[in-house]
Amino acid sequence: MAAEVDRISFLPLEIKIEILSRLRINHVVRTSALARSWRHLWTHLPCLNLSSDQDPLGNPRNDPTDTVPSSWIQRVHRLVSSLRGPLRVFQLFFSEPLDDESVLQSLLDLLLQKGGLQTLNLYFFNDPGKIHLPLFHSLKVLRLIGCHVALPIGFRxxxxxxxxxxxxxxxSNDDLNLLLRTSNNLTSLVISNCGALENPLSVNLSLPLLRQLEFENEGFFENLSVVSSPCLEHAVIRLIDADCSSQNFAWMMLRLVTSVAMVSSLKLDFDVLKCLSLVALPFNFAIPRLRFLMFSLDVDTIDNTMATRVYDAFLWLLRSMPILEELEIELDSIEYHDQADRLAILMKELPIERHDSFACLERTVTSVTINMSSFDVTSIAWIQFFLLNAKGLELLKIGYFHGDDMPSFIEELQKVEVTSSDAKVMFFNSHTHQITNVYE
Incomplete structure (x- = not known):
């Protein structure tokens, strides 16, 4: 029987490195035992993905005496030092408190010396202390989770x-503004639950190439607005545990929403609508390019007054979007039937009626999606609004998880007045993917 031909060893070096880059680090290192030509092949890896629940060489950390996180970082340092070529991607998951932050700083400085780093992802699930970001000249992607960050003196x-x-x-507020001000090639920016080291953060964004902005605030910002980002297309704004009853906070949300007026896609959560309902209604403004809007409603925290306020804020937004084409609504926590029944009663009192003051409903809105967990009168109220007012509506898609009440829900739905002669209503079960059509 003829011996098997070792075809892999005859592949070009670039192909073999590409194969190794797709394996876990422990499998990569083991390839050094395959043959003499493979002994140091792994040292040419351009990407490293490391987690503190494994040894830097990929072995599980089962030794109960191996509990010093700084020693683990030091072994990562030695691993990176062994690499012969430039490191393009470095990703580190670190889930333990760090007893000596200097070893982490030393690792970052080593990555700078290696040169060529394009992607840096650092995930910390316990406070690692303050780190100073080296000036990586080739860096294109930077993701940081759960760390203190400071910029070096002379940061350019x-x-x-x-x-x-x-x-x-x-x-710090100064470092965050410096980082953003000197990153003129940014196309995507996410700021989520970031806090200042002294006072609340305040940022005015002026990024000429920015296309996507995602902002999630837990109360650490006193101001965020877009001053000049002419390429901005998509914006996502969320609030977490923020004081939505605060007038100052509400004014900040109004400034942010109105400053992204040139986007074509906007996503808002329930707390943003609550804030806008406090201060926005007397003002007229326009989002002239907006074609897609998504927002969510949290029924667990809504009461009679809040239901009316949020509905008014929704109408206020709708008037500002003259060419809106697609709308998506998330009805959160409807699976809690006691909350759903309570909200159903409240929503019954809302004036679901015909409106003639919405340019988008007159001409451009063709698609509406309403996602929920189960059927109730609340959902009927929202569906009724769009069937009654969207004259060019082509598709109303209703996503749901639990469909026990669907027959009676469809019976109620068929009583709703439909303005658009082209309107189709489609039910989509997110669990079974079953599709049911109404008004075809």
Missing amino acids: GFLRLETLELYGVKI
Whole structure:
């Protein structure tokens, strides 16, 4: 029987490195035992993805005496030092308190010395202490979770940075503004639950190439607005445990929403609508390019007054969108039937009637999606509004999880007045993917 031909060993070096880059680090290192030609092949890896629940060489950390996180970082340091070529991607998941933050800083400085780093992802699930970001000249993607960040003296910016994502990062207001001001090639920006090291954060964004903005605030910002980002297309605004009854906070939300007036896609959560309902209704403004709007309603926290306020804020938004084409509504927590029944009673009192003051409903809205968990009168109220007012409506899609009440729900739905002669209503079960059509 002829010996098997070792075809893999004869592949070009670039192909073998590409194969190794798709394996876990422990499997990669083991390839050094395959043959003499493979002994140091892994040291040419351009990407490293490491987690503190494994040894840097990929072995599970089962030794109960191996509990010093700084020793683990030091072994990562030695691993990176062994690499012979530039490191393009480095990703680190670290879930333990760090007893010596200097070892982490030393690792970051080593990554700078290696050169060529394009993507840096650092995930910390316990406070690692403050780190100073080296000036990575080739960096295009930077994602940081759960760390203190400071910029070095003389920081001139990541001139090639295109994606910046900050989650739970503590950073001074001066450093955050400097980082954003010197990142003129940013196309995507996420700021989520970031806090200042002294006073609340305040940022005015002026990014010429920015296309996507996601902002999630837990009360650490006193101001965020878009001053000049002419390429901005998509914006997502969420609030978490924020004081939505605060007038100051509500004014901040109004400034932010009105400052993204040139986007074509906007996503808002329930708390943003609550804030807008406090201060926005007397003002007229326009989002002239908006074609897609998504917002959510949290029925667990709504009462009679709040239901009316949120509905009024929704109408206020709708009037500002003259070319809106697609709308998606998330009705959260409807599965709690006691809450759903209570909200159903409240929504019955809302004036679901015909409106003639919405340019988008007159001409451009063709698609509406309403996602919910189960059927109730609340859903009928929203469905009734669009069937009654959207003259060009082509598709109303209703997504749901539990369909026990569907027959009676469809019976009620067929009593609703429909303005558009082209309107189709489609039910979509998110669990079984079953589709049921009405008004075809």
